[in-house]
Amino acid sequence: MAHEDAGHYGAKHPDGKIDTAIADEILEKEKDGRITCAAAHMIAKRHACPPKMVGMNIDLLEKRICKCQLGLYGYGSKKGKAVDASTPVGKELEKAIGAAMDGDRISCEAAWGVAKRLNLAKIEVSNACEALGIKICNCQLGAF
Structure with a gap:
């Protein structure tokens, strides 16, 4: 979603329904409206559900995912990325x-x-x- 869509993440799931058990864990783990990618994946593991299910619940709760484990978003500066393109590749x-x-x-x-x-x-x-x-x-x- 574009930056102008911030705060309207639930719109991606017009027929989506919140799973209260997953939502409770998201709300437990989120801080300042954000939850880390790692925490979201741990929730998926604990609930034996696909990560997309947790992601949908995060969207429906209008929370943001931060600190992508691949370093692609949620890091604040440098367009929010933490990746380094100058790294040599074997x-x-x-x-x-x-x-x-x-x-x-x-x-x-x-x-x-x-x-x-x-x-x-x-x-x-x-x-x-x-x-x-x-x-x-x-x-x-x-x-x-």
């Missing part, structure tokens, strides 16, 4: 990213998978993607 990582891509992009979930397979921090994969000019798409929480 051949193994470049090959793994290429294999995980769908067309000219890689999904958030696939980027996480690359990080797990290569025993890297998620931010290392997104730094590599930024350096290679590869866009990460389809946030697991539905933020982008």
Whole structure:
């Protein structure tokens, strides 16, 4: 959603219904109207539900997701990104990213998978993607 849509996140889900158990945990974990990506994923794990379900509840509660684990949004400065495009990219990582891509992009979930397979921090994969000019798409929480 665009910045002008801030505070109207629930509009993305016209037929969405709040799950009270998930909503209660979101409200417990949020601070100043924001909840971290990591906290949202922990809630999904605890409720054995897809991260998108938690993301929808965050939207319906008109809260914001911050501190993306891939470093893509919610960091305040530098367009809200924490990624570093100047990071050198090893051949193994470049090959793994290429294999995980769908067309000219890689999904958030696939980027996480690359990080797990290569025993890297998620931010290392997104730094590599930024350096290679590869866009990460389809946030697991539905933020982008």
